[in-house]
Amino acid sequence: MASGSAAGCGGPILNPLEAILRLARERDMLTIVDAVASLGGHPFAADALGADIVVAGPQKALAGPAGISAVAVSQRAWTEIGRPDAPVTSTLSLIDQKHLWLDAGRGALPGTPAPLELWALAAALDRVEAEGIETIIDRHSEAAAAARDGLLALGLNPWAGEGEASNLVTAFAVPADVDATLLLERLRGTDPDFSLGVGTGADRLIRLNHTGRRADPAVVHTMISALAAALRR
Numbered sequence: 603m604a605s606g607s608a609a610g611c612g613g614p615i616l617n618p619l620e621a622i623l624r625l626a627r628e629r630d631m632l633t634i635v636d637a638v639a640s641l642g643g644h645p646f647a648a649d650a651l652g653a654d655i656v657v658a659g660p661q662k663a664l665a666g667p668a669g670i671s672a673v674a675v676s677q678r679a680w681t682e683i684g685r686p687d688a689p690v691t692s693t694l695s696l697i698d699q700k701h702l703w704l705d706a707g708r709g710a711l712p713g714t715p716a717p718l719e720l721w722a723l724a725a726a727l728d729r730v731e732a733e734g735i736e737t738i739i740d741r742h743s744e745a746a747a748a749a750r751d752g753l754l755a756l757g758l759n760p761w762a763g764e765g766e767a768s769n770l771v772t773a774f775a776v777p778a779d780v781d782a783t784l785l786l787e788r789l790r791g792t793d794p795d796f797s798l799g800v801g802t803g804a805d806r807l808i809r810l811n812h813t814g815r816r817a818d819p820a821v822v823h824t825m826i827s828a829l830a831a832a833l834r835r
């Protein structure tokens with residue numbers, strides 16, 4: 603599985619998705635892309651990339667609810683999913699959902715839909731349509747550039763190289779002479795959207811979250827000012 607933009611949950615580094623998908627296609631492998639951190643944050647053309655299954659959600663760049671997700675399935679993947687020996691009769695079975703909903707003309711949803719999630723999704727999609735997906739992506743690039751420039755101006759090192767960073771979150775390595783736990787504690791006193799890195803060795807990384815409605819250079823400038831003040835202390 604290749605994550606569409608961020609490695610792991612909200613990670614700061616982009617995966618080389620195009621190259622991974624090309625290698626997989628050359629080997630006739632079916633691919634599943636986790637595009638939760640791509641949709642609305644980076645240009646993402648699932649069909650052009652040739653991904654078989656793409657999973658996404660509205661809870662990051664689209665500033666929508668967290669309890670709902672979307673999946674796009676290629677014809678090739680449907681053939682595999684619909685194999686006679688595949689598990690069926692489950693809400694987790696995509697082929698059941700296909701029969702009960704897609705093939706039935708996309709009418710009433712099967713099972714008991716969660717109306718609050720769907721209303722929240724509709725509201726988020728109204729906002730997305732009003733702003734335009736391209737504008738949302740641009741706003742994320744601008745926020746990421748502001749975060750990168752701000753860190754560099756403070757003499758800090760952005761963790762991801764230029765051109766391989768996520769537009770949703772920017773991480774920096776805490777300088778060796780600074781207590782990362784104490785710094786994070788002070789930062790979170792002003793903004794809970796500072797967090798520690800995820801994974802091995804990540805306890806020396808601090809991340810700035812700038813996605814959804816936070817994908818705004820003004821929000822990022824406030825975070826950078828808070829960081830400057832916390833480092834001085």
Ligand SMILES: *Cc1c(COP(=O)(O)O)cnc(C)c1O
Binds near residue numbers: 612613
């Ligand atoms: C955030 C994220 C998820 C999971 O999202 P939740 O909000 O924790 O459900 C999955 N994949 C990627 C790439 C993400 O960035």
